[in-house]
Amino acid sequence: MLKDLSKNIVEDIAVAVALEKETPESKIWYVYLINLKDQPIENVLVTSKGYGEKDGEQVKTSVLRHMMPLVEAGASALIEPIDEATFGLNNEYWVSYYIGKDIYDKKFIFLPESIVDSNFIKLPVLNKVGVMIR
Structure with a gap:
């Protein structure tokens, strides 16, 4: 039965962390x-969470859910702001979306200190600098 399911491979979708603004303080x-x-892509659902170890303790952030109709x-869509304090954790973004009646999903993980x-790099579409996972 599992072999009968189509393998909807996610291609040409990326999650990026972009530097929006920089001041001497932050x-x-x-x-x-x-x-x-x-x-x-339609009915896009993104769940985000952070997890890992900080100062010898296991840390988890809240799970957030974001919906984008289209x-x-x-083009790009803003998912959320991110705090530099979480850059030492795994930052996971699970993206699900539809093209027609087919559903696609993929997990994007920014590893600690990545x-x-x-x-x-210069991020496509955004024309800003940052880190991107495809």
């Missing part, structure tokens, strides 16, 4: 969903 970061496809082709200057 940096403001946002997480975006980027649709690199040539078609829109993300156009070649959101650092040495990993920055």
Whole structure:
């Protein structure tokens, strides 16, 4: 039965952590969903959570859920702001969406200390600097 299910492979979808604004005192970061496809995605659900170890203790953040009715082709959607204090944790974003009647889902995980200057790229669609997982 499992072999009869179609394997809907997620392609051309990315989650990015972008540096939004920088002042001498602080940096403001946002997480975006980027649709690199040539078609829109619909009924997008993103769950986010952080987990890992900090100062020898296991830490978990709250699970947040975000809904986007539509993300156009070649566009982005804001998921949430993110605090630099969580960059030492695993930051997980589970994305589910529809194209027509087919559902797709994929987990994107920013590993601890992966959101650092040495990993920055110019993010497509957003034209900002940050880290992206495809």
